[in-house]
Amino acid sequence: MELEFKKISVVGLGYIGLPTAATLASRGVDVVGVDVNQSAVSTIAEGRAHFSEPDLDMLVQSAVSTGKLRAQTTPEEAEAFIIAVPTPFLDDHSGDLSFVEAAGRAIAKVLKPGNLVILESTSPVGTTQKLCEWIAKERPDLRLPDKHPDAPDIHLAYCPERILPGRMVFELVENDRIIGGMTEACTDRAEALYEIFVRGELHRTNAPTAELVKIMENAYRDVNIAFANEIANVCDALDLNAWEAIGLANRHPRVNVLNPGPGVGGHCIAIDPWFLISRLPEQTSLMRTARNVNDGRPAQVLDKILRQIERFRSPVVACLGLAYKPDVDDLRESPALRIVEDLAHKSEAKLLVVEPHIAELPESLSACANVQNVKLDEALEQADIIVLLVGHKKFKKIDSRKLYESVVIDTIGLWQMNIQKP
Ligand SMILES: NC(=O)c1ccc[n+]([C@@H]2O[C@H](COP(=O)([O-])OP(=O)(O)OC[C@H]3O[C@@H](n4cnc5c(N)ncnc54)[C@H](O)[C@@H]3O)[C@@H](O)[C@H]2O)c1
Structure with a gap:
């Protein structure tokens, strides 16, 4: 042809x-x-x-x-x-x-x-x-x-x-x-x-509509994720399990709440809604609130980790994942990276970072004396607290018996249902 x-x-x-x-x-x-x-x-x-x-x-x-x-x-x-x-x-x-x-x-x-x-x-x-x-x-x-x-x-x-x-x-x-x-x-x-x-399929339209459609898609995702993250904040405050509550709510035939996480990262969802919000602030209050909820989520997770760290004399914290989403090496705007950076500065705990998709830690972490880049097994063996930040395939396969001896903070709900001690 x-x-x-x-x-x-x-x-x-x-x-x-x-x-x-x-x-x-x-x-x-x-x-x-x-x-x-x-x-x-x-x-x-x-x-x-x-x-x-x-x-x-x-x-x-x-x-x-x-x-x-x-x-x-x-x-x-x-x-x-x-x-x-x-x-x-x-x-x-x-x-x-x-x-x-x-x-x-x-x-x-x-x-x-x-x-x-x-x-x-x-x-x-x-x-x-x-x-x-x-x-x-x-x-x-x-x-x-x-x-x-x-x-x-x-x-x-x-x-x-x-x-x-x-x-x-x-x-x-x-x-x-x-x-x-x-x-x-x-x-x-x-x-x-x-x-x-x-x-x-190729869908025809004019240039400004196509520009709006792309931003709308990412703003839609952002608003829906913000709702899930707000539920996670509510559950943290009430000491309830967000994933159990959301799983039950989703049994309603017309409800489908997304999975909460440590925040929203990457170079798309965390950025693109602003292209509309900055230009039309009066028309976009919902999108702005969603951005604020998602941008505020890493601080909520950080608080939760710091509260656990206080319980140990010389705490060792395993931080699993730095990427902004599972199974990629992309750290741009990553909430996981932000949480680990803040943790490195706000606590003296020893941080054992595991990110299977990168060879070396970013400079913001390698420059911190209390942060080490280690293999998964080493982190799990030594940690008092295990913080799961990214749902990489490698972390899904962890034998749950390796988690029993540590405090586990699962920010993405990967293990929530299967780490009950026998
Ligand atoms: N990555 C995604 O998942 C994704 C998805 C949908 C849309 N987008 C959008 O696509 C666009 C590109 O994103 P990306 O992820 O590929 O970015 P990227 O940073 O991976 O790649 C952009 C490339 O453009 C190059 N560049 C910069 N200025 C240039 C110039 N004047 N001439 C030639 N090259 C130049 C950079 O060196 C870089 O290699 C962005 O607007 C992004 O929002 C990205």
């Missing part, structure tokens, strides 16, 4: 961009990956991913060895450009669009009439329009779809990504996608690009 796009550039080769680039390459497209991070580019050029994600190394290795994927630090001409750069927030919680602007201005230099530009980064409503304006400033010779909707030289669309770390290679292909063009013709072009590799 003749491919609609023979050469596509993916700008930003991180968790989203690299799987996208390698998947497109696996479908026979010539892919030019662009990233400002030289070390990431060098690793990819050697045929490896520069972060851990199941099946990705294999995909990258095959794409690079067949010559279908190249990685470099500067853009070159292509038929379509997919931008997947970071969108963190600023001090006032508004979106930091500097990476999107830099990427847009960089590709503008090599754009040609007939090109398609897609923004995939999670972005505040109106960002695709801004991208259009940044490109127009760099290239006044090109007709863009906001000013020339009937006959633009460049087509632009916003197509958010919703893949789950740990399942990215699978979900990239299987998930439904939202395709939000600046015009109908832009949507047509973007739809044709995703048809190259997506097996899920």
